[in-house]
Amino acid sequence: MATSEEVRQHLQAFKSAVGDAMQTVSDYQTHGTQYTSSNQASERAKITTVRASLLHANDCSICTTWDGS
């Protein structure tokens, strides 16, 4: 069973990762045309892999086993 503290930390990390991805898109939106092509590729890679890297498993062992205690 996951504790409240574990769930909170887990969600904090998830939130931070989504926020980072959004910041990357926002930066790309603002400065994308100023990037070198290699920077463009690396920044875009951060987003094109966002689904795989941030996807929260439906059977997440932390969230799904938390009972609020």
Next chain:
Amino acid sequence: MADVHNEDMILSLNAALSKVREALDTTVKIEQNPSMSVSDRDANVVIVKAAIANATSTLQNCRSDTYEGAAAPDPSITAFSITVPGTAVAGSGPGTFVATVDTHDHNGVPIEVGTRVNATWSSSDSGIVSVNSSTGSYMPVSQGNITVTARYTDGSVASAPMVITD
């Protein structure tokens, strides 16, 4: 599969982030309130799990693998049409032809329908109906049949018949 642009990713990530925040806030609320009733706590746990499921689903469907890293193209015009009265009486007061466009975004989702736009107008016989080419204001002058034509800035052309009676 439709390309995903900056605006699409911001929307998806914002939606996911909003749900994760909700889950986190609810978790903290439970954590900080040990005297919460069991039923309230259980209800909040359900909220947390639902919020995370929602965030997961959003990320699952965000189509980030087709992210373009560029702003979305301008909306496309799906239809250019004009409104012309079928008949008018010669010598009656002036009127105005109306041109409209329908637009959709880069994913084919309609944005606007029937948005009034400026066009370049012409009458097939200005002796029957005279028309101001830039405003679409017209005057039925004499009896006869004409075709009204409008050209939009993207090259679209629309035309309609008009009958002028005495």
